[in-house]
Amino acid sequence: MKLLTEERQQMILNLLKNKEIVKINELVKITKASESTIRRDLNYLESINELKRVHGGARLLKGRFNEPSYSEKQVQNIKEKTLIGKYAASLIEEGDCIYIDAGTSTIQMIDYIDKKDIVIVTNGLKNIDKISEKNIEGYILGGKVKKKTKALVGSEALKNLEKYRFDKCFMGINGIHLEYGFTTPDSEEAILKQRAIELSKNAYVLADESKFGEITFVNVSDIKKATIITNSEPENYKKYKNKTTIKVVT
Amino acid sequence: MKLLTEERQQMILNLLKNKEIVKINELVKITKASESTIRRDLNYLESINELKRVHGGARLLKGRFNEPSYSEKQVQNIKEKTLIGKYAASLIEEGDCIYIDAGTSTIQMIDYIDKKDIVIVTNGLKNIDKISEKNIEGYILGGKVKKKTKALVGSEALKNLEKYRFDKCFMGINGIHLEYGFTTPDSEEAILKQRAIELSKNAYVLADESKFGEITFVNVSDIKKATIITNSEPENYKKYKNKTTIKVVT
DNA sequence: ATAATTAATGAAAGAAAATGATTGATTTTT
DNA sequence: AAAAATCAATCATTTTCTTTCATTAATTAT
Incomplete structure (x- = not known):
């Protein structure tokens, strides 16, 4: 099953919410998309202020309600x-x-x-x-x-x-x-x-x-x-x- | 059983309500209508603010990346x-x-x-x-x-x-x-x-x-x-x- | 009822977007 | 400083989109 762009990006954000920080490799494995695509996703998601890009992956934005339940x-x-x-x-x-x-x-x-x-x-x-x-x-x-x-x-x-x-x-x-x-x-x-x-x-x-x-x-x-x-x-x-x-x- | 236009569109919306996001391919299979028709449906439904068109399908309106819990x-x-x-x-x-x-x-x-x-x-x-x-x-x-x-x-x-x-x-x-x-x-x-x-x-x-x-x-x-x-x-x-x-x- | 008109549909072709692979630059690690 | 990992940029390919046109179905007028 191929994922829609939006689905994949949603998935990345969900994952991030659980993990605080994600590596590009993980995302590639999990979404089965190419590295290029993941990079593009992360750059896009950063541009709309949904996450912070870091070397090797991405991090949850600070100040977002990410306190443990x-x-x-x-x-x-x-x-x-x-x-x-x-x-x-x-x-x-x-x-x-x-x-x-x-x-x-x-x-x-x-x-x-x-x-x-x-x-x-x-x-x-x-x-x-x-x-x-x-x-x-x-x-x-x-x-x-x-x-x-x-x-x-x-x-x-x-x-x-x-x-x-x-x-x-x-x-x-x-x-x-x-x-x-x-x-x-x-x-x-x-x-x-x-x-x-x-x-x-x-x-x-x-x-x-x-x-x-x-x-x-x-x-x-x-x-x-x-x-x-x-x-x-x-x-x-x-x-x-x-x-x-x-x-x-x- | 052939579906009326409106029935088909209602069906799309119902499906969407449960799935959050639908692919055009899925809709073609399920409704047995052509891709063109589904596209037209989606465009129309978007124009009356019933859903959000995304590349490859459609998504529920709601908050963009904040899942409706x-x-x-x-x-x-x-x-x-x-x-x-x-x-x-x-x-x-x-x-x-x-x-x-x-x-x-x-x-x-x-x-x-x-x-x-x-x-x-x-x-x-x-x-x-x-x-x-x-x-x-x-x-x-x-x-x-x-x-x-x-x-x-x-x-x-x-x-x-x-x-x-x-x-x-x-x-x-x-x-x-x-x-x-x-x-x-x-x-x-x-x-x-x-x-x-x-x-x-x-x-x-x-x-x-x-x-x-x-x-x-x-x-x-x-x-x-x-x-x-x-x-x-x-x-x-x-x-x-x-x-x-x-x-x-x- | 039949013809004329309008709306809905499906198919096709070219345009646009998304994707994956590659290359060489940049950053990080050793 | 060298090696490894990550990066941005580019290009070819695949997928999806828009537009157009012919066909079929529904509606209206005759």
Whole structure:
């Protein structure tokens, strides 16, 4: 499908709104237009005061309402989560089929996804908003909606999950423990997480440092089943390293 | 079936309302008119300020590069929609299992639901927010998320829908016509609407007066399959009354 | 009803716009 | 200073646009 000029420019602006700054290369990949065309678009959009041209790409105009939304602001450890999210997003490759778990850690990564030809499945209603804003093909599991977290849980969602197979999944978790593995407080969520990990070729758990050593109610899986992405070396780093793959981003 | 000039132009506008931007090629395919004719239509529609011509197609007027957000769109005909929504909500009885279609008409009714012991299934992501805010047990269909309307469409959603049976369903619609029945511009949405109506003991279509006499792209069902709830007597009121149940709330 | 008139349509040709590739200049990084 | 990346400018190609004209459909007058 070929995009209309206007569509492409709209897309660039949407992307910019999410990312603050975009590189020309990214835009070329995402829009599948040539470099020349993207340059022309950026120059035009700058001329009508919709963005600021910078070497290698473009930036959002300052003073535009680009403050993070309420819900994002309320997230704790936002810096760490952003860092983790950026790295997680970089793991995604063109053509991938991805599962992104509901949660405050995982939602951060969506902003930093720069691939276009991917499919994302999620159980988080909050996630799907961001996903579709980015013009990525998004699927949501069906079933009962858990009021507090705006996530899908339970058998209905589980059944829906079964239809998919993933290249990668990115999970949030409440506790990580050498012996007790990944744990979460809600058993209905736990089953879903467990199954998503099983259905993925590669599983990643996004967890800031505060999650290490914690044990919550229900076991999701052993820590060796997923790569842990975190922001600083936890206590017993070496022991974790022996048992599983753990990536520290700084 | 050959279309009248005016019908074709109305169709273009309806399509545009849902898609934000349309390509000439698409319009040629859909309307089966020639490129020349479509061009003429677009030029005319632009001249009467109904759309903005862009290279390769046309775009909704609205703010140039500021997307009309969902909440803004919601404001159209709000008084009528509120009135209709209030009445629709009053039809719900304790213990009911309800389907509420995605859309700006149907979402209004959620505010006015005063029963608690009910279950609501919907394909609208926006709907589910309101539903869970009200502490009502909410289910959402799974599947592909349509970017523009934040609604679930397609075969996946259809399969999910099949699991349920409803006491009542409340549907939005784009066109109501004595002969062409209920119509909507998106064929993937149409199938879903169609099936939801079939799965319900009682079906209601929520439509303000502007929908009468309109024909959009895809047929959903005959008008006798659902009770129409509207805010004022349409032209040919008696003819409608002969063919179906129609409730006018004032 | 039939003929004359007007409006709507589709096809085609040349003009205009958008695009992608290339080249050499400029900027940034090493 | 050299290498790499980004840039503006240019040109050939593709796509879309405007204009024109012949044909068909609808309307009006006879």
